[in-house]
Amino acid sequence: MAKRRTKTRTHIRASNATAKGKNGVKTMSRSPKSMVIRIGAGELGSSVSQLVKDVRLMMEPDTASRLKERRANKLKDYTTMAGPLGVTHLVLFSRSSKGKINMRLALTPRGPTLHFKVENYSLCKDVAKALKHPRGGGQNHRTPPLLVMNNFNSPNADENSQVPKRLESLVTTIFQSLFPPISPQATPLSSIRRVMLLNRELPSSLSANEQDSYILKVRHYAITTKKTGIPRRIRRLDPTEQRHKDKKGLPDLGKLEDVADYLLDPTGAGYASASETELDTDAEVEVTGSATKKVLNKRDLLRLKSGETKPEKVPEKSNVEKRAVKLVELGPRMKLQLMKVEEGLCEGRIMWHSFISKSDKEIKAMDETWNRRRKEKEARKKEQKENIERKKKEKANGKSNGENAAADGEDESMDEDDEWDSDDLEEDSDVGQDEL
Secondary structure (H helix, E strand, O other), X not given: OOOOXXXXXXXXXXXXXXXXXXXXXXXXXXXXXXXXXXXXXXOOOHXXXXXXXXXXXXXXXXXXXXXXXXXXXXXXXXXXXXXXXXXXXXXXXXXXXXXXXXXXXXXXXXXXXXXXXXXXXXXXXXXXXXXXXXXXXXXXXXXXXXXXXXXXXXXXXXXXXXXXXXXXXXHHHHHHOOOOOOOOOOOOHHHOOEEEEEEEEOHXXXXXXXXXXXXXXXXXXEEEEEEOXXXXXXXXXXXXXXOOOOOOOOOOOOOOOOOHHHHOOHHHHOOOOHHHHOOOOOEEEEEEOOOOOOOOOHHHHHHHHHOOOOOOOOOOOOXXXXXXXXXXXXXXXXXXXEEEEEOXXXXXXXXXXXXXXXXXXXXXXXXXXXXXXXXXXXXXXXXXXXXXXXXXXXXXXXXXXXXXXXXXXXXXXXXXXXXXXXXXXXXXXXXXXXXX
C-alpha cells in the first residue's frame, strides 16, 4: 500500500506544537506559557473575576486569554492538561472562608508554589479613570512585556534572617521565568511595547508591623516614544505624531510678518499655552534607524566599472535619532504579601512561612514524616503496578486456557459424531441384508 503524502508547505503547525529534531526525538517549544485560573468560579465576585481578566491581558500573548472555568472544575483538571498544552505556570485566584483574596503562583509539573495574599488591587478601568489621557491596549499585547524587578535581593539578607537569601533567589527565578528572555543583540526595540514592574518594599521603608513581611507591588505600563529636538508646532504637522485635532481651527496669522514666528517662537506671538511652553521632561534615548543606500542600475554599474563616471559622494548622515520615552499605566495594580512557599504543586512540604516558625527539632520531625509518607506512596505505586501486571498475565493465561479447552471440546464432539455415524451405517447394512 502506498504511503500517504503529508502536506508541509500549506499546513503551518502551531507555535507550541511538537516537532521532530535531528535525531527524530519530539521536542516542544521552550517559550513559557501560563494559565490564570479562578478557583471556585462564581463564588469570587464580579470585581475579582474582572481582576482575573485584567491579569490575563497583562500576561498575553503566551496565556490562555479565553479560558472559561466551571464550578465543577478542580485543580487536578488544570494540572492534567498543563503537560499536553505546554503550560509552565499556573496563576490561581481564590477566596478564603474569611473573604480574603489569595493568589498562588505555581510551576508545573512539580512546583514549587508561592502563596500570596492580595492586600489591595485596582482594575484597569479604575486606572484609566484616574488618568487624564488614558491609553488603550491596541497592538501592544501581541508581544510579551519587559519584566523589570527592583529590590528582590536585599543586601543584608542571609540564611538566618526572617526572609532568607535562598527564598529571595527562588522568588527571583520564578518571576524571571514568567516571560521569554530578551536578547539585547537580537530583539528589535519595536517589539518591546509594555513594561511589567515588580517592586519589593524593603523592611527599612515599611511600618513596624510589616518589618518581617515580603511585599511586592505590581504595575503595568505601556511604552510611548516621540521625537525630540523639534518644536511642537512643527511636530504636529507630521501625520505619525498627530494626537489630537485642533478644535479651535486655524490661528489668525495676520499680525505676523513670517510664519516662522508662529512655528519657532510661539511665545513671542502670544499663541502658546502653558503646556506648550513646558520643556520635555521625559527620558531621552538614542535610537539607531535603518540607513538607506542608493541602488545603481545596470548602466551605471557598467559606467562605473569602465571608469567613465565617478560615484557621487553623498554626505554621510547620522541615522541616530533622539526619542523621548514615556510610560502610561495600563493596569492592573496589585499589592501582594508572600505568605508561604510549598515544595510541590499546591501540595507538599512547607519550605517557608511568614508567621509560623519551627525549631530544628520540629523541622527534623516534619522531614521524617514527609520521607515516610513518600516511601509509603512509592510502595503503594509499586504494589499497584505489580497487581496490574499480574492481572494482565492472568487474563492472558485464562484466555489461552479457554481457547485450548474450547478446541479440545470441539475435537471430542467430532470424534463422538464419527463413532455414531459408523454404528448407524452398520445397522443400516444389517437391515438391508435381512430384506434381501
